Amino acid sequence: MTGLDERPALLFAPTGLVVPTAIPELAAGEPVLPVADPAMVRLVRAVVAERLAERLQNQPIQAPDARRELARSLVAAELSERGRERVRRGEEPWPVDVELATARAVMAALFGLGRLQPLIDDPDVENIEVDGYDQVWVSYADGRDVRHPPVADSDAELIEALQLLAARTGGAERTFTSAHPALHLRLEDGSRLAAVAWTTPKPHVVIRRHRVRDIDLDDLITLGTLDTVLAGFLRAAVRAGKNIVVTGLQNAGKTTLIRALANEFDPMERFATIEKEYELHLHDMPDRHPRVVALEAREGSAEHDAAGRRAGEVTLSDLVVDALRLNLRRIIVGEVRGPEVLPMLEAMSTGDGSLCTLHARTAAHAIDRIVTLCLSAGVHMTDTFAYRLLAGSVDLFVHIELLTEHGQRHRYVSQVLEVNGLGETNRPATTAVFGPGLDGRAVPLHQPGFLHELVRAGFDEHLLDQRDGTWPSPVDGAR
Template sequence: MTTVDPIRTARAAISVDDVDWQLVAQLRSRASNQLSEAVSEHGTLTKGDQEELGRTIILDLVEAALADRIDAGLPVWTLPQQQALARATFDALFRLGRLQPLVDDDRVENIMITGHDNVLLELADGTVLTAPPVADSDEDLIEFLVFLASRSEVNAREFSEAHPTLHLRLDGGARLAANAWVCPRPQINIRRHRLVEVTLDDLVKLGMLTPVAASFLVAAVRARKSIVVSGAQGAGKTTLVRALCAQIDPWEPIGTFETEYELHLHELTDRHRIVRAWEARPGTGEIGPDGRRPGEFTLDEALVDSFRFNLSRQIVGEVRGKEIWAMIKAMESGTGSLSTTHASGAVAAIRKLVTCAMEAGRHVTQELATSKLAATVDLVVHLDLSATSSPGGDLERTRRIAEIVAVAPGERETGYATTHIFTSRAGGDAVPGVLPDDYRVLADVGFDLPGYLAAQHRAEHGEAR
């Protein structure tokens, strides 16, 4: 006989507007205390065991709360109401509380929150919708974020007035960024990664790039060119890096280095059989005499550690600041590294990376930073994100590869030289520009050189594709 789990089946049973969220907060607190006591008695429990025990505790608490209502002469909850209350309490204890239904919605790409009652959902097609409040007050929202940050046993994060920023990876691959105390109201952005198992062919079908550009990138990965993917927030940088990684041989040992796991190559075991994944840890508590927090683990330390793991490629995730030196070391130590950064264009990305490198200290001059980047970065692939309004008022977003630029050491004045192999065409795909002679050999590993030259001819003569 199959047993029905009332918590698992309650997701869509009742509107969230009908849940007593103050009671949920009380039940979550009681369940958390009982669970902590049980773990202390039984010793270490796996996450799955804790969740199963938590379900039992929560159902008992809901039954007790129902008995209290009966004793008080209050209306009895219906079965769907009991299930919804249990589900909401479970989500508050183990998941994302009132945010969980939003994260579970496959249509949603971005969740943008400014205060507990100002919630916007950006869908994959660009439509923006309003959503119900995610807490009863800003104070309750901050309290839940503090609980969420401290809950992880593996990589707990501090979120307090002394440390007012929070970056978390969530179950399912989503990424949460939050601020409080340094802004008028707490603000949160949750980015859902919808395309995890993705290839360049998939992106061609979505209109992000042409088959010729895809063949060039396939060949560049096979030829072990080091590539930086740039673009605005939400342009699809991480998705493109996943697609580029899909061209790596399944048995090639890969190392990934990220502030928060986003690539998730280590979870794609059919596609990548040997992946060593490192995640930085900010540490907690006061900064010590050495300038570090207890438990801090940096990407530089991860990279040094990785040299004992016999890796073929080292992939640094997003570069926002000093991570640039981990990226440079990865590109110097191996071949075929990949990374991402925010920038408005391919050349602007190089300038930004130079600035990031100089943030490491006064000993890093502009000349040193520029020469290092020019010697290690082979290609910059820039993604363009555009949004247009439809007659109905909805936003339609388009993501395209706008530029593929080759980087090489240059004159002392600039330190690097750039060549636009693919260049931006207004309102359309990137078109062939100038192909350096040393890139013609990519035809031996999959580059459609005849197709490139034909498209180049059409672009020069203004012919349609």
């Protein structure tokens, strides 16, 4: 193969057709040559996409560059066959520049996100919602929700693009078919994509982008998520090895807060991240975290074994159990939403300063949600035992609110709840260390029972005397 900056080698077929044996990639920002026929691009792309998906299912290829090389060979072969067919019909062979333009356009369609790509590349975009090919809404960081032009010519074309994306993305190939109508995967830039079809009248796609990866608690003060009192408290809690569950509704900023808390770990600590799809990306920051073990679940194939599990499936529960044998100080579970709650609580009860996120309306509601997940985990358990397990595992619940006001989104911590073991009613006893002030943002209410541990970790206990916190006044525009 030739390099990307070299002219492609040409092969003279017996028919007289000139066929490129190497298809150069587009340079950044370089437009596709206008001589490519859009109809031909769609036809070739459809054929190559099907063949590529079949090859990747039968023989998984991990390296992205190797996948591209395979695609290039399939594109060249398909164009060669179509060119020979033209000659057999007595038509003129395609000019070389048309061949190259078509090949480039097909490669761009195969390995980009098509019309969605400009939105993925926009640093101001937070979320993309596609409700059918022609109903596209984009949420921006400044709070705007904007209607966007269609991202495909039909729902069928949108589904086809998702199927190819499912086949080529990630270390474990995923399928998107009527037999497996839900798709969850991580895009190359770290964004998370979720899609459903066949169970709905039209396909639905949501892409959630992670705009900020390398962030710490001081950055969250600047963003208005924390004040200096709360940041100091959480920093000391992490260093003191407290187990923390971050709660909130969707898009509230739970993952961002987990990243910031993890950046308070000692750089030489060995810990694991366990996620459905990689979202934390702490393993992508070796300068901050040189000893992180990043684990990602695997959905498995459409076939099921005798126990009813998908062949090759690796669940979050499996990964948490595996992580317990890897000599780790801490474990971070990106999101607890199922049976993995039990091994996660076990890890917290035996470890030192683990973290996870959980969907919940309030910090208090998170307690009952965890117990509900325990009871539905498929093992024999009473609610009394579930409450006892929680009380012996979790130290703090930190709740984040998402407020939209006058078209602006505001994310801030509103509650910090300490778990003080079991109470008289066999439910965990709790202390509201921080609670909502007059404007909803967290202010100090009570001293935690482990205050002396925080002081040893560097916390100034007199900060808790500032009953209004150190939040800027709302009239300053800080919210």
